[in-house]
Amino acid sequence: MTTFAELGVDQDIVDVLAAKGIVDAFPIQEQTIPLGLPGQDIIGQAKTGTGKTFGFGIPVVQRLGPEPAHGVKALIVVPTRELCVQVYEDIDMLTSGRATSVVAIYGGKAYEGQIDQLKAGAQIVVGTPGRLIDLNNQRLLDLSNATEVVLDEADKMLDLGFLPDIEKIFSKVPAVRHTQLFSATMPGPIVALARRFMTNPIHIRATDPDEGLTQANIKHLVYRAHSLDKDEVIARILQSEGRGKTVVFTRTKRAAQKLSDELSDRGFNTASVHGDMSQEARERSMAAFKAGKKDVLIATDVAARGIDVDDVTHVINHTIPDDEKTYLHRAGRTGRAGKTGIAVTFVDWDDLHKWALINRALEFGQPEPVETYSSSPHLFEDLDIPAGTKGRLVTAPRTQTVATQDAAPARSSERSSDRSGDRAPRRRRRGESSTGAAAPAASAPVVPADHGSDDGNDGAGTHDGGGSQHHDGNAAPRRRRRRRGGSGAGAPAGV
Structure with missing residues (x-):
């Protein structure tokens, strides 16, 4: 294994990596860093998880110097928000011993914080295509001095339909620049993109021909x-x-x-x-x-x-x-x-x-x-699953379905009783008994006030709630109806 110090990496970056337990370079880093440091355009191809981020990140950070001037000098384009955060964290770690500032630009987050970091003079931008173009169109992101450009996971950008956006971004950066393109796979459109926007790139494949298409580990x-x-x-x-x-x-x-x-x-x-x-x-x-x-x-x-x-x-x-x-x-x-x-x-x-x-x-x-x-x-x-293993951990609480169902009616009745106890007495309508039940239509005549009930309760004097008869035991008198428009057929005489 080759150490980062042997690859010509600055000592402050070597120290930062060593503090994280990273001393030896992976194959893709061992092959790309010596070429990236002097400014050679690179197409790096390696399986995911083999350290591509440091393969392009270390040359970018080192080429900017320990105290770069304010303003965007390097642009790293990634396809997804999650990858943007991950790459940002790695680059931010590499710059922890320098005056270089890194900002992550991606959607789903408020503009204000990202804009403030850009105005503060961030030198390295890690971003997704949509938000980068949006801020550039608003003249809040100036890419005219971004001489270090990296496309990470270029094949995923192809899958997500970002190639037109990538072309727009390339039209905003300087024509003379150091460009690196990294990807796990290299389909035809990506190769065509590299030929169009890169200058004599060296294609590096950090794979073992005998390893097969999938990782052996x-x-x-x-x-x-x-x-x-x-x-x-x-x-x-x-x-x-x-x-x-x-x-x-x-x-x-x-x-x-x-x-x-x-x-x-x-x-x-x-x-x-x-x-x-x-x-x-x-x-x-x-x-x-x-x-x-x-x-x-x-x-x-x-x-x-x-x-x-x-x-x-x-x-x-x-x-x-x-x-x-x-x-x-x-x-x-x-x-x-x-x-x-x-x-x-x-x-x-x-x-x-x-x-x-x-x-x-x-x-x-x-x-x-x-x-x-x-x-x-x-x-x-x-x-290697232990014998007798079931699909629920012993400590997992079980849902008390039966208890919940049994308790539901009781809670319902309690709520009903609480409501009935707390609510003020309801004013009875005319024709309604003292028990709250409406009297049948046939036994609810309109009675003058002097025909009130024995107990003196207003509106309860014509029916005792026990049958269809009048309170004196006789049938209720038939109610006469006045017809509008004078006397008509069937109207009582003299009406």
Whole structure:
């Protein structure tokens, strides 16, 4: 292994890395840093989790010098908010011994704080395309002096449709610049982009031809599972021997939140990251996961590029990704920094065709996933799950459904009695008995005041509430109706 000091990195940066326990360079860093320091344009290609951020970050920070002038001198463009935060943290760490200031520019956050940092003279900007263009159009972000430009995860930008935005950004930066492009895969449009906006770039692939398309330090397990049994299977996997932090990927935002709630109810310490959450909530979840306060993160693919945590031991694909590139980026959350990891993928019966394509592209040699249930013996053997493990932690509280249902009528009656006791007596309407029941229409004649009841209660003198007769025992007299418009047919004489 080669140390950063041997690569010509400034001593203050070497000291900062050493304080974090980072001394030896990874292959992609070993090959790119010596070329990036003098200003050579670079196309860096390596699998995710192999240290690309320091591969381009160290040359950028060192080339700006220990005390760069105020104003944006370097621009690092990333495709997602989560990756923006992760890259910002790494670059900010590299500059901790210098006067260089770094700012993260991305959507979902208030403009004011980002604008204030730009006005204060930040020299390095890490941002997503949309917010960068927005601030530039408002003349709040000046890129005319950004002579250091980096495109990180360029293939993801292609997938998200950001290439037109990238062209706009390149039109704002100086024509003479130092450009670096880093990506895990290198599709045709990215190669064309590099040829158009880079000057004689050197293409570096930090991969071993004998290693295969997937990382050798990740164990890949693929199961054909029933959708109704997945939660139970995942809960048992989370109790595997030696399990550390775990990332579970789902296809939809709703599935992510539902699974997070289910696993929390089973007693697991979960956090979630998906598009229905605010940016602040997503950042809190990521921070809690990185800090170890939460050890299970349920996420959609929006977070696949921004989870840079060294001690993730398991990645679980609750639903199979759409293609092999997404699979590689999901699985790449584990086995980082040379450590080992396990990637478990569930394939629904309807998604077998997707697995066939991924299997062929990545050369897994496993065309037919093993049919697996939560009680399957091979599940326990493959993942080192203790015998007898169930899908609920012993300490998890159980929902008291029966007690709640039994108590509901009592609470309802209590509320009724409370309301009746607290409410002022209701004023009775005419024709209503003292018990609150309306008198039948046939036995509710209009009676003059001098025909009042014996007890003197107003409006209660014509009916005792016990039958349809008058209070004197005789039938109530028939009520005569006056017709409008004079006497007509059937009207009494003299009316």
